[in-house]
Amino acid sequence: xxxxxxxxxxxxxxxxxxxxxxxxxxxxxxxxxxxxxxxxxxxxxxxxxxxxxxxxxxxxxxxxxxxxxxxxxxxxxxxxxxxxxxxxxxxxxxxxxxxxxxxxxxxxxxxxx
Amino acid sequence: xxxxxxxxxxxxxxxxxxxxxxxxxxxxxxxxxxxxxxxxxxxxxxxxxxxxxxxxxxxxxxxxxxxxxxxxxxxxxxxxxxxxxxxxxxxxxxxxxxxxxxxxxxxxxxxxxxxxx
Numbered sequence: 001x002x003x004x005x006x007x008x009x010x011x012x013x014x015x016x017x018x019x020x021x022x023x024x025x026x027x028x029x030x031x032x033x034x035x036x037x038x039x040x041x042x043x044x045x046x047x048x049x050x051x052x053x054x055x056x057x058x059x060x061x062x063x064x065x066x067x068x069x070x071x072x073x074x075x076x077x078x079x080x081x082x083x084x085x086x087x088x089x090x091x092x093x094x095x096x097x098x099x100x101x102x103x104x105x106x107x108x109x110x111x112x113x
Numbered sequence: 114x115x116x117x118x119x120x121x122x123x124x125x126x127x128x129x130x131x132x133x134x135x136x137x138x139x140x141x142x143x144x145x146x147x148x149x150x151x152x153x154x155x156x157x158x159x160x161x162x163x164x165x166x167x168x169x170x171x172x173x174x175x176x177x178x179x180x181x182x183x184x185x186x187x188x189x190x191x192x193x194x195x196x197x198x199x200x201x202x203x204x205x206x207x208x209x210x211x212x213x214x215x216x217x218x219x220x221x222x223x224x225x226x227x228x229x230x
Contacts, residue, residue, distance in 0.1 A: 036221075044156065046218055105155050
């Protein structure tokens with residue numbers, strides 16, 4: 001079993017739709033949860049960063065973490081064609097000697113105009 | 114602020130040949146990471162440097178991969194000899210400081226796409 005599971009998609013939605021992207025994980029030591037967006041032929045860029053459980057909102061993006069279920073989500077409201085990209089969840093444990101990120105496989109999102 | 118620079122952007126080699134990738138992190142960033150991203154997968158950490166010292170190289174195939182970060186700034190990743198399964202995008206990332214503050218934001222470069230024939 002992988003430490004982080006993510007549905008690879010592809011996910012195709014019409015412009016303006018609400019998008020829900022999800023990851024599950026097995027390592028209860030994870031405390032830091034991130035969502036990265038990766039456009040084709042580019043490096044990942046950080047979208048959202050959450051520590052422990054709870055919600056975080058930034059504009060059209062909302063990140064949720066449910067540690068009891070080992071489940072994290074990213075919601076995109078009023079999706080735009082420019083949101084078309086691969087979305088990667090990433091996690092790391094608290095403290096420790098390294099800042100090692102464990103990534104999901106990524107979900108490919110296409111927002112149709 | 115300039116981002117993480119990587120070169121070359123693309124490289125095609127034959128198996129058993131050697132190849133090297135270069136990374137210049139964001140100025141002032143103490144921590145540098147090399148990731149391997151195989152098509153359809155998320156990035157996997159190969160090696161992490163704090164200044165010019167190795168913090169984690171547990172997933173680096175040391176029989177064929179090597180990396181160095183002389184003077185704590187630029188870094189090179191080398192593969193010798195390359196195998197077909199090394200075909201991937203090699204991403205370099207940097208972050209400001211480690212110091213067990215949890216998760217520093219990692220900034221990624223555009224990557225080097227390696228094809229091994």
